[in-house]
Amino acid sequence: MTLSTEQSGHQTTAIKSIPQEAFDWYDEYAHGDIDRRTFLSRLGTLSVAGLTLSVVAGALTPNYALAEQVSFNDPDITASYVEYDSPNGHGKARGYLVVPKGVDVNNKAAAVLVAHENRGLNPYIEDVARRLAKEGFIAFAPDALFPLGGYPGNDDEGRAMQKTLDGAKIEGDFMDAATLLKNHEFTTGKVGMVGFCFGGYLTNSLAANMPDTIHAAAPYYGTPAKSNLDQIKAPLQLHFAELDKRVNATWPDYEEALKANNVDYTAYIYQTANHGFHNDSTARYQEKNAELAWERTLGFFKQTLNA
Template identity: 40%
Template structure:
């Protein structure tokens, strides 16, 4: 069936703004169209399998300050990991799912040590029900979540395989987390890459950023794009090094190949090449 831009915009309301329930989405789109958008990712094939000979990957729980911990998934190149850059991978608002673990494996296959963190660890971990995961993400204590992210970056930079100060790459909710980590992590973050993420919550704190930023925006993502100019103005005023790219014709979540309606292969491949280049400098 043909998926229209209006359908995608309604789906964005359902997945990201909380202004549309699953029942309302189905009522407005019709059952067939709604299920086509919601369920397509269930049949997606990983780009890099867990058994890929180029990598090793397994669940890992790491200690954080204050007796807290972070569950996650550590993927690394089978050879050369000791000299590889390190990256924290931050999931969308669905939590640490199979797609995010696949992204971590893609980084490993490209020669990067990647830890995909489960930021729902304090709530018991990511559930299989994605609607529940979204609700749990919305209920997280933001300052505590940011502190957990900073702690994870510090662990990566000192305890994980690889070398050098850690980087962070986040998608959607995770992109916003990258921006908030940038103003809170200080020297613990070398490069932050935000895919269609909200800006840092406190623009007055932008001068505290020590990292170099790469900001990926989807041309059709009016919700996130409307927030970008004040953030980029603040970055420029603070002389924070950053690059911002807009992928015309692409929708929010264009990197997520488990969503056939929004995935944009050309945009995803170009953004991925720019991301890898930034991490490896």
């Protein structure tokens, strides 16, 4: 299968005025390749008509007041924080569990594991979990930062915290979360997974390393698993951003491996989109592309997990 291209969503005039270099530098900053001082210094070299440095920097950094699409008080869902044992990770872990109204031991539902970016369980990812629950799935979003006290309420601090943790143990926490969902008394035993950025990598990795647990996987701009690609059984729906050079460079070899192992996959690339285009809390968000990708993801899970 080949990548198909979609048109970008509408952007405001101000956001359109931000040069692509600024988005590229933010991606470097967000992934730890440059520090905040270097990021701001580079932004200061840009000539952006009508926009100050503070406006550009503010547009590129998250504003989580914009990210809530489903309220935690929505009557159709019940949300709570749940601690669980994680012998393959940090011993103890915690996540955000969202259950649709009416789901119980007598009326079970499929589950979706939600994997966050490289900065912990922020409000955007919690909202993604609520969106899934509104569609009838039990959603669970672990917080990799729980061993350090949890997401600190600030992405810069969260990113620095997550960088200090053992990546293998983070992965173990998510693997044990997948097992929890598979065995949960409210679930059908069918488990899907969606993740963004670092969470996209985790989604690819769990599909490869837990082939009997993950029944469908939808990574957004995630790099491939480091091993066991030949073990993938789940169908994959992969989402890429056209301008995301770092992640897209890994796709040709990944696609070749998927083809060689007869994996059922569909991949999409979204035109003029940047890494993080689904995240509605920053200027990288593209509404039309994000909604199309999410519509596809929901349809994918309904087809694969509810069959």
